[in-house]
Amino acid sequence: MTARIIDGKAIADKLRGEIAARVAEFRAQTRIIPHLTAVLTGDDPASAVYVRNKHLACEKAGIGSTVVRLSAETSQTELLATVERFNRDPAVHGILVQLPLPKQINPQVILDAVTPLKDVDCFHPENVGRLVQGRPRFLPCTPSGVQQLLIHEKVPVAGSHVVIIGRSEIVGKPLASMFMQKGMAADATVTVCHSRTRDLVSITKTADILVAAIGVAEFVKAEMVKPGAVVIDVGINRVGEKLVGDVDFAGVSQVASAITPVPRGVGPMTITMLLENTLTAARLQG
Ligand code: NAD
Secondary structure, X not given: OOOEEOOXXXXXXXXXXXXXXXXXXXXXXXXXXXXXXXXXXXXOHHHHHHHHHHHHHHHHHOOEEEEEEEOOOOOHHHHHHHHHHHHHOOOOOEEEEOOOOOXXXXXXXXXXXXXXXXXXXXXXXXXHHHHHOOOOOOOOHHHHHHHHHHHHOOOXXXXXEEEEEOOOOOOHHHHHHHHHOOOOOOOOEEEEEOOOOOOHHHHHOOOOEEEEOOOOOOOEOHHHOOOOOEXXXXXXXXXOOEEEOOXXXXXXXXOOOEEOOOOOXXXXXXXXXXXXXXXXXXXXXX
């Protein structure tokens, strides 16, 4: 079997076009320009690329975007004051604090300080709580991007066994919660695996849909995948000059029925869902 390649870039482009049209309509009706402010602290080169891509995507969709750059020496108090300034600014609808933060700053303190109505990453406990209860205000960007890929690819999710490798607050945990809700690309039976899981392969082999969010290059091998499974690779790992996922693409695409590549898989969807959330935030505050 050679897997169908799920073209995340094409799906993301289509969705971004639809979002841009809704942004234009919202702007015409309300005279409000949805605005995202990203705070980039320190000089991590990957973070700078992510923030730049988010900024360009906003501009293309008709969403205002500001990038605030703070030095690697910024104190927690200073960053907190910056977040609070944007919390109070009525022209800013979404606040994104790019992670990771320099080591002198506790990310939890900062993320908790973002006012829930502007929390377009869906990290605030109030928004996470709403998500778990099945009444979300925002959907977290990467998990929501994964669900959108499955919807666009018409992958049946209801009743299927979804196995997620990784239990992070950003990907694994919220994605598991979303897959177990009632609704589109949901109603699944969900298993979450992590670094302490015993006999991982025996579990991954039973997945109809396998999601890898581990952060280890090419961790998922063909022998871990059930023939015909759909494999979603969230991982982004730099190996030399190349970006590779958490899935051994060459091997696994011989076994799976469909697979996301890296790059051009989940990555472009994450930014797309951020645009969606910024529009939602503007509607909520408009
Ligand atoms: P993380 O480091 O916070 O979590 C990794 C998870 O993998 C942990 O829960 C850990 O228990 C699990 N894990 C580690 N080793 C394991 C093992 N041997 N067996 C089973 N489980 C194991 O990572 P994260 O923030 O969720 O990111 C995961 C990957 O996804 C990274 O490569 C990251 O760059 C990428 N990522 C991509 C996007 C995107 O937009 N495509 C967004 C967020 C993260």
